[in-house]
Amino acid sequence: AQTVTQSQPEMSVQEAETVTLSCTYDTSENNYYLFWYKQPPSRQMILVIRQEAYKQQNATENRFSVNFQKAAKSFSLKISDSQLGDTAMYFCAFTSSGSARQLTFGSGTQLTVLP
């Protein structure tokens, strides 16, 4: 079974600064997908960024980028130029490339951006 671990329950960052959220996972599969989702107080789960395991290049979406270390099974999220609207719960998630496509989520990191 796959597991996803987020060891930082809470983090804070000053507006305009950079913050990195950690995520590790455990799987015996070679092909899979990793995601970071954001859940603001509105409860809506919003995809921030995705990474295919077979791609060596780290994914980037505007101010969001990942550091994907496949051998270490590590998938951290870096948020640059943090904005107040980035305040949310961030979940790391895993899904296999096989037929069972449900997501396995980490426990989440509550990020607060301070003015």
Added chain:
Amino acid sequence: SAVISQKPSRDICQRGTSLTIQCQVDSQVTMMFWYRQQPGQSLTLIATANQGSEATYESGFVIDKFPISRPNLTFSTLTVSNMSPEDSSIYLCSVEVVPRTEAFFGQGTRLTVV
């Protein structure tokens, strides 16, 4: 992408009653997923709903407690039966959009059982 409409957005229910949550997608999808998010917790998969077959439940969840319908490729319902305060959670439906292997979520239903 996919737009998911989930209803109701919130409800307060008496213990012992049942609530049915609806999930409507604006496009045809093969797989729909139902998750539970207990207060301050992460998301836990309840079941996977495929059109034309019975839902597949995860360990700890049973059909009698969480019956699911999937009558077509754009709609699903989750019923929380014989509710107790321990069922107070956010319930979310999700669909996968292929080939991007990207999951989209409804807005969630915040259920409070009193």
